[in-house]
Amino acid sequence: MRIAIIAHDGKKAEMVAFLLKYKEYLEKIELVSTGTTGSHVEKAGLKVLRYLSGPLGGDAQIAAEAAEKKLDMVIFFRDPLDKHPHEPDVQMLMRICDVHDIPLATNPAAARLMMDTLLKRI
Numbered sequence: 001m002r003i004a005i006i007a008h009d010g011k012k013a014e015m016v017a018f019l020l021k022y023k024e025y026l027e028k029i030e031l032v033s034t035g036t037t038g039s040h041v042e043k044a045g046l047k048v049l050r051y052l053s054g055p056l057g058g059d060a061q062i063a064a065e066a067a068e069k070k071l072d073m074v075i076f077f078r079d080p081l082d083k084h085p086h087e088p089d090v091q092m093l094m095r096i097c098d099v100h101d102i103p104l105a106t107n108p109a110a111a112r113l114m115m116d117t118l119l120k121r122i
């Protein structure tokens with residue numbers, strides 16, 4: 001199982017808190033992330049493959065994995081109250097998830113529901 005995790009700055013703490021709730025299951029899951037999200041997650045003691053930071057192309061790298069069907073799920077905690085210079089990349093990632101029917105959770109409530117369902121399969 002391979003899951004991509006991405007969080008905008010205002011949501012990084014929520015992402016770490018979310019993942020720590022699933023810590024006992026994460027040994028069975030490969031995590032990939034955008035750069036800065038990944039460094040927060042690493043600091044919390046979790047293993048993650050980090051791509052570039054989002055504004056430098058990290059969303060696009062994760063979209064490439066989604067297009068190649070390498071991902072079982074994308075968790076993308078977007079900050080709807082902030083502006084992002086790379087908004088086209090954000091939209092592109094979400095579009096690619098829809099094109100390839102990859103589960104995409106954009107907030108913790110959705111992520112919890114999807115994670116709980118996915119974990120029943122491993």
Ligand SMILES: O=C(CO)COP(=O)(O)O
Pocket residue numbers: 006007008009034035036037038052053054055058059084086090
């Ligand atoms: O900008 C992001 C997603 O669009 C996240 O990138 P970082 O994890 O590098 O902050």
